[in-house]
Amino acid sequence: MPVQLDSYLQGSWTVGEGDPVTLINPSTDAAVATIRPITRSLAEDVAWAREVGGTSLRAMSFAERGAMLQAMAKAMHEAREALIEVAIANGGNTRGDAKFDIDGATAVLSHYAYLAKDLGEKSWLIEGEAAEIFRGSKIRAEHILVPRRGLTIHINAFNFPAWGMIGKAAVALLAGVPVLSKPATSTAHLAHAIVALLVERKLLPEGAFSLLMGSAGDLLDHVGPQDVVAFTGSQGVGNKIKTHPAVIAQGARVNLETDSLNAAIIGPDVEAGTELFDLAVRDLAVEITQKAGQKCTATRRALVPEALVEALCESLFDRLDRTKIGEPSDKANRMGPLTSKAQHADALAGIEQLSADAEIIRGNPARRDGFEGVPAGSGCFLEPIVLQAKPGAATNPAAAFHNHEVFGPVLTLLPYDGELDTAAAIVAMGKGSLVSTVYTDDRTWLRRAVTEIGPHLGRIVIANEKSAGASMSPGCVFPVANHGGPGRAGGGEELGGLNGLGLYMQRVAVQGGASQLARLLGK
Numbered sequence: 001m002p003v004q005l006d007s008y009l010q011g012s013w014t015v016g017e018g019d020p021v022t023l024i025n026p027s028t029d030a031a032v033a034t035i036r037p038i039t040r041s042l043a044e045d046v047a048w049a050r051e052v053g054g055t056s057l058r059a060m061s062f063a064e065r066g067a068m069l070q071a072m073a074k075a076m077h078e079a080r081e082a083l084i085e086v087a088i089a090n091g092g093n094t095r096g097d098a099k100f101d102i103d104g105a106t107a108v109l110s111h112y113a114y115l116a117k118d119l120g121e122k123s124w125l126i127e128g129e130a131a132e133i134f135r136g137s138k139i140r141a142e143h144i145l146v147p148r149r150g151l152t153i154h155i156n157a158f159n160f161p162a163w164g165m166i167g168k169a170a171v172a173l174l175a176g177v178p179v180l181s182k183p184a185t186s187t188a189h190l191a192h193a194i195v196a197l198l199v200e201r202k203l204l205p206e207g208a209f210s211l212l213m214g215s216a217g218d219l220l221d222h223v224g225p226q227d228v229v230a231f232t233g234s235q236g237v238g239n240k241i242k243t244h245p246a247v248i249a250q251g252a253r254v255n256l257e258t259d260s261l262n263a264a265i266i267g268p269d270v271e272a273g274t275e276l277f278d279l280a281v282r283d284l285a286v287e288i289t290q291k292a293g294q295k296c297t298a299t300r301r302a303l304v305p306e307a308l309v310e311a312l313c314e315s316l317f318d319r320l321d322r323t324k325i326g327e328p329s330d331k332a333n334r335m336g337p338l339t340s341k342a343q344h345a346d347a348l349a350g351i352e353q354l355s356a357d358a359e360i361i362r363g364n365p366a367r368r369d370g371f372e373g374v375p376a377g378s379g380c381f382l383e384p385i386v387l388q389a390k391p392g393a394a395t396n397p398a399a400a401f402h403n404h405e406v407f408g409p410v411l412t413l414l415p416y417d418g419e420l421d422t423a424a425a426i427v428a429m430g431k432g433s434l435v436s437t438v439y440t441d442d443r444t445w446l447r448r449a450v451t452e453i454g455p456h457l458g459r460i461v462i463a464n465e466k467s468a469g470a471s472m473s474p475g476c477v478f479p480v481a482n483h484g485g486p487g488r489a490g491g492g493e494e495l496g497g498l499n500g501l502g503l504y505m506q507r508v509a510v511q512g513g514a515s516q517l518a519r520l521l522g523k
């Protein structure tokens with residue numbers, strides 16, 4: 001019998017009035033849960049969370065809020081096995097994929113709890129040094145960050161129900177700003193299970209966290225000037241949020257994390273059989289299969305020097321052939337299904353679009369059988385698909401692979417001439433991405449790559465023969481590093497250690513006498 005997942009608003013579990021929406025198990029098509037969306041006005045819920053949650057959190061020091069994050073991490077870790085089961089059942093995650101999501105969430109909590117220790121009892125953060133307002137003046141200006149007096153509304157994508165929700169919440173809560181989180185409906189069971197755990201253990205002060213299940217209803221109509229809306233999802237919905245009349249009228253702060261056509265750029269010096277070549281192949285295989293390619297940071301375009309294409313295909317296909325796809329609860333299987341029928345249909349339509357400018361060179365999008373432990377035709381399985389750009393298409397900015405993100409196990413190889421200028425132009429055709437990786441031992445080439453490719457990215461991963469053994473695949477987001485990217489990727493910035501707190505705090509220039517400022521700021 002599917003469980004009903006209620007919203008947590010004004011400190012209580014609340015049943016919605018809307019028609020029930022069914023969440024499925026994408027391996028078996030069985031119903032696992034239902035959600036009744038809230039259709040009444042959310043005005044009171046928003047106002048209550050802003051007022052009550054803000055008061056609770058601002059009464060706590062950074063150190064106390066950090067201790068709260070640590071307790072949340074501990075609770076999630078203790079409930080890890082149960083949470084993994086939910087991720088398998090509703091997300092189609094393999095155990096590895098489920099751990100990636102859940103452990104990613106606890107890692108962000110622990111990281112921000114650790115940073116909080118150094119922030120101690122202060123009520124603000126000081127940025128940089130005091131500056132004379134003009135040369136010789138006794139008057140100084142210093143910049144501080146104080147918690148905004150609003151609510152932060154987090155609207156999340158379906159692919160990381162744990163990491164997406166908790167990764168955002170950890171930073172906002174440490175900053176002292178209450179959270180109202182709206183998970184994507186199709187995979188919301190895991191987000192609900194985490195919030196139920198935190199509520200049951202009484203780890204959150206009153207009003208600090210609210211959960212809205214199902215569609216957003218009239219949520220955005222109630223944003224205020226101190227509120228922050230942080231969205232992760234598709235570019236189309238992100239644009240609707242950014243241009244929502246209330247968001248514009250109130251001047252609410254908006255952060256968007258949207259689509260991305262991440263690239264792997266293999267330098268012209270990389271030779272088959274080297275450790276660096278093997279690393280590039282491993283990374284491509286991980287990025288295409290982990291979470292069945294449903295990662296915003298997954299590599300979508302691989303720039304391969306023309307002379308290396310054949311060797312790379314041989315090694316990559318060999319790895320993909322050895323990746324078992326099937327029922328995700330079976331530990332032997334390394335790749336599960338896409339998370340919903342809608343997602344599966346979108347991916348197939350996307351492959352069709354890419355096929356205008358690229359040939360499928362590995363995989364069959366129509367395959368519906370032969371997945372381990374899965375009856376033929378059942379579930380939302382798609383085997384890894386590799387395409388190769390048609391001659392001349394790699395450098396055509398209108399080519400579909402530069403314009404359309406297929407959110408699944410799909411990669412397009414773009415043979416190129418090995419010139420840095422060509423590589424930079426191709427990366428730029430993605431119109432802004434979260435992350436790209438450069439594989440090279442040529443230091444001059446790398447230096448130019450960072451300046452030429454960097455402006456199109458939020459993060460650049462560099463790998464050479466020496467660091468290959470320790471290198472992490474680029475889709476792994478660490479809380480110390482910036483997450484976000486320009487253009488198509490939304491223009492947002494999240495995480496990045498203490499920088500991440502800036503999203504939820506107001507920068508105030510405090511101007512006054514040098515000694516008065518020093519006393520006030522405790523310097």
Ligand code: NAP
Pocket residue numbers: 155156157158159160182183184185186214215216232233234235237238240241256257258259260295296405407434489490
């Ligand atoms: P989506 O369809 O854009 O939905 C994202 C969220 O927005 C969901 O919670 C959805 O709720 C909600 N939503 C939809 N319409 C809305 C509206 N009019 N007002 C307010 N909220 C609305 O994206 P998705 O399919 O869940 O996720 C896949 C996309 O996310 C991909 O394009 C991927 O690139 C992107 N993504 C980006 C990042 C990043 O960090 N840049 C990370 C992960 C995913 P419902 O589910 O209830 O419709």
